[in-house]
Amino acid sequence: MPPTVEDRLRDVLEAITDIDELVQGATLERFTANRIPRLATERLLEMTNIHWRKMIDFGNLLRHAYHTTDVAIVSDIVHNELPALKTFVSGKLSSLK
Numbered sequence: 405m406p407p408t409v410e411d412r413l414r415d416v417l418e419a420i421t422d423i424d425e426l427v428q429g430a431t432l433e434r435f436t437a438n439r440i441p442r443l444a445t446e447r448l449l450e451m452t453n454i455h456w457r458k459m460i461d462f463g464n465l466l467r468h469a470y471h472t473t474d475v476a477i478v479s480d481i482v483h484n485e486l487p488a489l490k491t492f493v494s495g496k497l498s499s500l501k
Contacts, residue, residue, distance in 0.1 A: 419448040436475045
């Protein structure tokens with residue numbers, strides 16, 4: 405059985421929560437230097453599966469040209485894009501109840 409909209413929203417929210425834990429208190433320099441949390445964050449961003457052109461292009465970069473990933477872009481997404489997405493997904497999940 406394919407995942408429902410609610411399943412997908414919960415997956416996105418879980419990925420955002422995991423990213424929040426991975427980057428909590430990290431400066432860009434520390435985030436850049438810590439390869440494992442950075443790679444996990446990149447994978448979790450990929451799992452959010454948001455259909456914005458910029459995110460699709462970024463997902464392709466993470467999957468196919470990971471050696472050229474700009475850590476500043478990853479950090480920018482984590483700090484400037486995910487909070488709004490988290491609010492949106494949380495609101496949608498609340499409205500499904």
